[in-house]
Amino acid sequence: MTKRKSYDELRSARWMAPDDLRSFGHRSRTMQMGYSHEDWEGRPIIAVINTWSEAQPCHMHFKDRAEWVKRGILQAGGMPMELPALSLSENYVKPTTMLYRNMLAMEVEELLRSHPIDGAVLMGGCDKTTPGLTMGAVSMGIPFIYLPAGPMLRGNYAGKVLGSGTDGFKYWDERRAGTISKEEWQGVEGGIARSYGHCMTMGTASTMTAIAEGFGLCLPGASSIPAADANHQRMSASCGRRIVDMVWEDLTPDKIITETATRNAVTVAMATGCSTNAIIHLIAMARRAGIPLELDDLDRIGRTTPVIANIRPSGKEYLMEDFFYAGGLRGLMKQLGDKLDLSAMTVTGKTLGEGLEGAQVYNDDVIRPLSNPVYHEGSLAVLKGNLAPDGAVIKPAACDKKFHTHSGPAIVANSYAEMRAIIDEPDYPMTPDHVLVLRNAGPQGGPGMPEWGMIPMPKALLKDGHRDMVRLSDARMSGTSFGACVLHVSPEAFTGGPLALIETGDIIELDIPNRALNVRLSNEELDRRRARWTAPTPKYERGYGYMFTKHIEQADKGCDFDFLKTEFGGPTPEPEI
Numbered sequence: 001m002t003k004r005k006s007y008d009e010l011r012s013a014r015w016m017a018p019d020d021l022r023s024f025g026h027r028s029r030t031m032q033m034g035y036s037h038e039d040w041e042g043r044p045i046i047a048v049i050n051t052w053s054e055a056q057p058c059h060m061h062f063k064d065r066a067e068w069v070k071r072g073i074l075q076a077g078g079m080p081m082e083l084p085a086l087s088l089s090e091n092y093v094k095p096t097t098m099l100y101r102n103m104l105a106m107e108v109e110e111l112l113r114s115h116p117i118d119g120a121v122l123m124g125g126c127d128k129t130t131p132g133l134t135m136g137a138v139s140m141g142i143p144f145i146y147l148p149a150g151p152m153l154r155g156n157y158a159g160k161v162l163g164s165g166t167d168g169f170k171y172w173d174e175r176r177a178g179t180i181s182k183e184e185w186q187g188v189e190g191g192i193a194r195s196y197g198h199c200m201t202m203g204t205a206s207t208m209t210a211i212a213e214g215f216g217l218c219l220p221g222a223s224s225i226p227a228a229d230a231n232h233q234r235m236s237a238s239c240g241r242r243i244v245d246m247v248w249e250d251l252t253p254d255k256i257i258t259e260t261a262t263r264n265a266v267t268v269a270m271a272t273g274c275s276t277n278a279i280i281h282l283i284a285m286a287r288r289a290g291i292p293l294e295l296d297d298l299d300r301i302g303r304t305t306p307v308i309a310n311i312r313p314s315g316k317e318y319l320m321e322d323f324f325y326a327g328g329l330r331g332l333m334k335q336l337g338d339k340l341d342l343s344a345m346t347v348t349g350k351t352l353g354e355g356l357e358g359a360q361v362y363n364d365d366v367i368r369p370l371s372n373p374v375y376h377e378g379s380l381a382v383l384k385g386n387l388a389p390d391g392a393v394i395k396p397a398a399c400d401k402k403f404h405t406h407s408g409p410a411i412v413a414n415s416y417a418e419m420r421a422i423i424d425e426p427d428y429p430m431t432p433d434h435v436l437v438l439r440n441a442g443p444q445g446g447p448g449m450p451e452w453g454m455i456p457m458p459k460a461l462l463k464d465g466h467r468d469m470v471r472l473s474d475a476r477m478s479g480t481s482f483g484a485c486v487l488h489v490s491p492e493a494f495t496g497g498p499l500a501l502i503e504t505g506d507i508i509e510l511d512i513p514n515r516a517l518n519v520r521l522s523n524e525e526l527d528r529r530r531a532r533w534t535a536p537t538p539k540y541e542r543g544y545g546y547m548f549t550k551h552i553e554q555a556d557k558g559c560d561f562d563f564l565k566t567e568f569g570g571p572t573p574e575p576e577i
């Protein structure tokens with residue numbers, strides 16, 4: 001039997017219990033909202049951190065779901081307190097949500113610290129919200145449960161199933177090639193996102209919620225439930241009930257995010273055919289918990305973990321709704337067998353293994369057995385070489401196999417605008433062997449690493465029927481993207497990484513089986529060019545963008561702010577009341 005906390009030991013009791021003037025103020029203002037002493041006395045106060053907003057289509061149902069969470073909290077004897085946080089819609093927020101992931105993390109940490117909160121249910125799902133919310137709560141260190149928004153329903157147009165992102169990109173290539181009409185294009189527009197919930201491909205959102213569950217931060221099965229399924233209401237209430245007990249049990253995140261849990265989360269990520277973005281977030285999340293996860297660890301686990309979720313874009317057929325019906329993440333984790341360490345503790349207060357009891361796979365084409373994977377090793381490969389001394393990533397499963405070993409001349413653009421001019425020029429001299437190189441789009445250069453890495457196929461090649469080529473950048477790409485795109489080249493060009501030194505015509509050598517990425521230039525030549533190189537001007541001279549550019553770390557370190565790292569400075573004190 002775990003020792004249970006007493007009321008006096010709760011953080012919120014520091015605000016609410018003492019017989020002094022400050023606490024009188026807290027109590028009288030709580031009563032101003034209509035509450036009575038019975039509402040808080042002897043009860044933990046639970047934050048419901050809600051990323052609902054009218055600028056967040058993926059979280060439209062959270063306005064309602066927060067009520068289900070609160071219902072659970074009340075049933076279990078807690079007092080709910082809903083606190084809104086940055087909603088970070090992947091599709092509206094410009095130049096990129098990645099500019100604001102750390103802002104959300106800071107907001108969550110400080111919301112939890114500055115208020116009388118004992119535990120939290122974090123409501124997120126759209127790409128950056130999962131890492132943002134969890135990073136902040138991990139740094140704060142109080143018990144929390146992550147409640148994923150759930151994927152939206154499958155897209156549908158004219159009898160065809162449509163996948164978020166992936167099919168938009170595909171139809172856009174056809175539109176540019178002139179093979180579909182305006183009416184068809186508009187039909188796709190109206191059919192590709194037809195319910196609330198996050199993107200239903202295995203993009204960044206689905207990957208990140210699966211990772212959260214793999215870490216043990218969700219109730220079992222939570223990440224796979226479609227947003228529009230009544231199971232989601234029930235799951236919301238369950239989170240509310242469970243968090244109250246977690247507070248009494250003092251089940252803090254440091255007891256859950258261990259090295260074991262981190263390995264499990266990485267394994268789950270690889271088996272889902274995960275988004276390249278996940279690499280950055282996984283590293284950042286683990287490091288917030290004091291686990292020094294490195295790119296090489298990810299590559300090592302990737303090499304022995306096959307992709308078994310047959311979900312687009314790595315898989316051919318299916319979407320997240322199919323994944324849920326096939327058994328969901330619990331089914332997938334069951335299938336992974338001893339590749340996971342089932343002894344890991346989770347938010348349930350039980351082990352990961354106990355949470356998988358009774359899990360089954362109902363369709364082994366959607367969730368494949370290890371003996372019949374979608375791809376024989378993990379979906380991501382980490383490349384190194386004289387072009388990326390600190391690493392770069394590629395998704396081999398999502399690109400044409402003929403590019404796995406490739407060398408070809410570079411066509412270099414210093415900005416996205418320059419690249420756009422190149423790809424829109426129908427007569428630009430190039431062959432499918434050329435390598436498109438985009439730079440100054442990294443963590444500092446973007447800033448915020450916009451998702452420009454899946455450079456659209458150039459018109460000059462589309463017209464001859466080509467649909468893939470090697471593209472290289474210090475940017476990211478959407479988790480729903482595909483193609484031979486080498487991303488996250490570190491160090492980035494903006495800081496003078498080797499990517500800054502290459503010129504149009506240099507030969508780029510890509511060798512995925514040997515994890516190598518090089519430019520065919522001697523060290524002497526690279527040094528000569530480095531001596532001539534001048535740093536570009538930063539885009540922001542004031543405000544958040546300025547602070548971001550000064551403090552953001554490179555992609556291989558997880559793109560956290562240096563001052564938010566666990567090991568930075570001393571421990572943050574509890575606020576004086």
Ligand code: FES
Nearest residue numbers: 058090126199205
């Ligand atoms: Fe929100 Fe894709 S836009 S998850």
Ligand code: MG
Nearest residue numbers: 127204478479
């Ligand atoms: Mg995305």
